[in-house]
Amino acid sequence: MANNEEEEESLMEKIAKVLDETSSTNAIHNRKLKELSTLRSSSSYRLFFSAFSKTLKPLFNFQRRNSSSARIVRFISIFAAHRDDKNGTICDQFLDDFVRFLLIASAASNKTARLRSCQIISEIIMRLPDDAEVSDELWDDVIELMKVRVADKVPMIRTYAVHALARFANDTENNDIVDLFLQALPLESNAEVRKTIILSFPPSSETLTTIIGCTLDVHEAVRKASYCVLANKFPLQSLSIKHRTIILQRGLADRSLSVSKECLKLMKDNWLVKCCKNDPVVLLHFLDVETYESVGEAVMASLLKDGMVEVREDKSIRQFIESSRRDTNEGKSPSGEHTQSSMLEPEVVFYWRTVCKHLQSEAQSHDEDWLSLWSTLVAVLYIHKGQKAYCETEPQVSTWITSGTEAAVYAEEAFDKNDLLEKVLPATVYDYVELVKLHLDAGPNYRFTARQLLLLGVMLDFSDATSRKTASAFLQELLHRPLEHEVDEDGNQYIIGDGIHLGGERDWALSVSELAKKVHASAGEFEEMVIGVVEELARPCRDRTADFMQWMHCLAVTGLLLENVNSSRRLQTRAMKPSELLHCLLLPGANHVHLDVKRVAVRCLGLFGLLERKPSEELVKQLRLSFVDGPSSVSVMATKALADLAMWHGPHEVDKAMGYDMLSEPNIDKKQFPPINFSDSNGHLDCELVDLLFAGLDRDYWGEVTETDDNESVQAIVGEGFAKALLLSDKYSSISASLQPVILAKLVTLYFGNETEDLFRLRQCLSVFFEHYPTISANHKKYISKAFIPVMRSIWPGIYGNAGGSPILISRLRKRAAQASRFMLQMMQSPLYSKETQMEDRSGSRESQESADNSGQLSGGFEYGEEGLAIHIATEVVCFPTKKTAAGKAYMSGLCKIAVLLHFRSSEQAAIKFMRGLLNRVIESVSADKEVVKDLKFVAARLEALDECPDQALSQDQADLIAGRLELEEPLGMDDLTSELQTPAQRSVRPTRSRRRVRHEEVSSDESETSPSTVLATPSLISTRSQRASKTAALSKMTAKRDVIIEEEYEEDGNQEEVSDLSSEDESDVYAE
Secondary structure, eight states: OHHHHHHHHHHHHHHHHHHHHHTTOSTTHHHHHHHHHHHHHHSOHHHHHHHHHHHHHHHHTOOOOOHHHHHHHHHHHHHHHOOOSTTHHHHHHHHHHHHHHHHHHHTOSOHHHHHHHHHHHHHHHHHSOTTOOOOHHHHHHHHHHHHHHTTOSSHHHHHHHHHHHHHHHTSGGGHHHHHHHHHHHHHOOOHHHHHHHHHHOOSSHHHHHHHHHGGGOSSHHHHHHHHHHHHHHSOGGGSOHHHHHHHHHHHHTOSSHHHHHHHHHIIIIIIIIIITTTOHHHHHHHHTTTTOHHHHHHHHHHHHHTTOOOOOGGGSHHHHHHHHHHHHHHTSSOTTOOOSTTSOOHHHHHHHHHHHHHHHHHHHHHHHHHHHHHHHHHHHHHHHTTOTHHHHOHHHHHHHHHHHHHHHHHHHHHHHHHHHHHHHSOSSHHHHHHHHHHHHTTOGGGHHHHHHHHHHHTTSOOOSHHHHHHHHHHHHHHHHSOOOEEEOTTSOEEESSOSSSGGGSHHHHHHHHHHHHHHTOSTTHHHHHHHHHHHHHHHHHHTTOOOHHHHHHHHHHHHHHHHTOSOGGGGTTSSSOHHHHIIIIIHHHHTOSSHHHHHHHHHHHHHHHHHSSSOOHHHHHHHHHHHHHSOHHHHHHHHHHHHHHHHHHOHHHHHHHTTOOTTTSOOTTOOSOOOOOTTSTTGGGGSOHHHHHHHHHHOOOOOOOOGGGTTOOHHHHHHHHHHHHHHTGGGOTTSOTTTHHHHHHHHHHHHHOGGGTTOHHHHHHHHHHHHHHHHHOHHHHHHHHHHHHHHHHHHSTTSTTOOOOSHHHHHHHHHHHHHHHHHHHHHHTSOOOGGGSSOBOTTSOBOOOSBSSTTSOOBTTGGGSHHHHHHHHHHHHHHOSOOSSHHHHHHHHHHHHHHTTOOOOTTOHHHHHHHHHHHHHHHHHTTTOHHHHHHHHHHHHHHHHHOSOTTSOOOHHHHHHHHHHHTOSSOOOHHHHHOOOOOOOOOOSSOOOOOOOEEEOOOOHHHHOOOHHHHHHSGGGSOOSOOOHHHHHHHHHHHSSOOEEEOOOOOOOSHHHHHHHHHHHHHHHHHOO
16 A cells, blocks of 8 residues: 555656646647656556546646646646557546546536536547547536536636537537527627637527527627638528628628628638639629618628729620620621520629729729829929929928829829729710610519619710710600509509609619719709609699509609709799699699509608798698598608608798797797697697697507508607607707607607507617717706606506506506616716716806805706706605505605615705605605615615705795796695604514515625714614614615615505505516616
């Protein structure tokens, strides 16, 4: 035994020496591997393994992560995975025993031991060759234990466990590992672990969806790893078109430069070079640019920016036209027939359109650069002309020569770009027009190609009169081209497209307008050409002989004109006057019997109103009628028009068009919107525009939704318009300041309401609005404070006439209301922008922050801060009428949970005294909720500490002044502000054990310490039923900064009280953070 111990100690010394030497550098690992292998083969295996295991024990207790420990782990892994042909049996046995040793350590309670064991196991697995002889039982044990470690509480252990399982995940027999990764990934909070899981995924349809979803991860390392896996494990052909476009759309637009570079590397090195043989047109085929045009533009922009596109003249559009002409002359391709060889592919036209646009922008940029340098050089030479230094100062001569050379280089580059662009584009405008007509006549399958050719025509030169004449005639033909439609079996005609824009789609109308403005670039030419077409198309409409197809065609061309004109004055000298256009075309179209004609005409009315200097009465009246009485699609279009007019001209100007003079009857004191009866045919004409739009938010039914509505609704458009108006409230003075809290309360209610779940655009708009609204102005804080109570009254179930329901429903509704209250609290506590840290009025003068009364106690600012919200909440609780019901008790408790989170500034002494006076009544109102009472008493303690003169009472005049500035709805007397908290009767010395259960989260030892001053400040505010020392200790712990999760219980009788019990735990989860 003694000899064995001595031999084991000797082996431990030798092994420790080898490990110590390997910790310094990786260069000697191969030499030390042979040395340690020789030591193992020359010694007793049992003694060597025992000595080796004991030597590694300090490593399992070493917590620091440094390069030395990493080298030792690497060497140990190499040694365990190495198999010597001469001693293969010993190597296999050592690997088996050592891995089992590590598995025991991986289940240890010491996190360092678990970390080292999982680290070494993962290294060994990754270094083992594929033909390693390892028993299946050992691998099964490794897999099971590593699965357990995937859920370890230490992130690095989870990382090594995933890394160890990664090699087994590629085996089809281990699908449970992939399922484990798929389950763990959404729940994983550590970015490094998520990254490791993504890198460990094998290629499959299930993992592909998950990996693409991780391209939206919050951490850029995870997003970068996702693109790396997609590049290495998923070939381009294995991805669907939808997946390809999502990958590129997200990656190229990623906010992180490293992620966008990784996506660009995937696109260039893997997709373009390997799969598409460096041909961008082939890559565009894989992306389906007809459906995903924006993605194709982003791809081409990235490739052109990196110089990955080689422009070849032999495959240009000019070469295609010349080859087609030769084939026609030789009889290979019959003239006028649309064969495959005579038509351009959509990807080819798209490719040349983006390339030509890039060449044109590059040429213009170089032109500007060399002209700027040349003009600067000429100016300098002119200034120095005649001076002696002009010829004698060498640095100046060198600078001028350099500038001149640089200008010449820019000029040459611009010439080369323009020359290349000229060789690529069609030789003449006539050839271009014939090419576009060929694809237009080919049918709807070549509609995308024709539109790309229209955009390509913007880069042609129309300086020649003959070219302009040819292009103008072609444009006339395009504008006169009837809308595409289909005819069913009964002879009914159906429009193809949206039925609003020329050609049935907005992109087509934009392409036509861009080409028309390029051809008719002189002042007034574009308007004159289009208004002439409108006049021709409007003749059958004015004669009442046109069918609905002709009406829609005429209105589509009119819409194109109105969208591209800056003012109605540009139409005054034309053949068709603006008034004639309004009364003979737009207004009759808005009253047409056909629904689609009405919709397009109302849209044109809105565009026409934006061009007018002041909106006309007929136009506004018609839009109001369409808003109230029109079908769903017409009402949606009228809502857009009215909202745009209100934002552009202002609600005041729109109301003046109807005869309302806001200047003579100001609405400064208007605090509520009047009710509007939509069933009354003339009732909506006697109200203001803002009142009408606000009433549209409460209207339940707007008619049946049609396919043309595109999931748009009146509520969504009006809500978005009001959000913009509140953000720019300084520009819309006609909207009363008293109405802004009402509008804000309605928007918050819509945001949290169930009726807007499908209105994704409105929710997105409101989320952005709520993020910026409280940070712009201090006045907005005041409006948020005033809107808080109306919001809570409108969404809390069971109060003020709100519907209740089943216990589960009420619990869900209360939780939603609690979320809304916390949301508005966050808005109140959001910091202002730096320019608003000091309040300024409209004239730019700073508001006085001095006292409003002679005593100097009332500082002017509490209505803009959290103090005002706290007083609003306290007043609501004190004056709440139905305090005995379960819904009322839950409502008051929910309000108090927000009140305890608000902070008071020491400068607001009057607000502090006012709140201190209300707190006693508040505590009495929620006395059934013991936890809320405790929180309120701590608030009272904080306020007492902030009160500089606690013995001085607040006068009635000061209280009235505060109530007036806050515009409190309920009157408060001095009895409400001076009431004392009732002290409960003295109980027995032996206290009863409370049944309330409180779970405290882990806190540090520093946080559990409480200063003596805090302990002494609290007993005077608590009822004196017991003065035991344990009570003081408990109070001291409560005042420390810790999170407490409270399980509330209500002890009232009745079914409604059971509902309150059911929802209390959900509410506490929302409020306690």
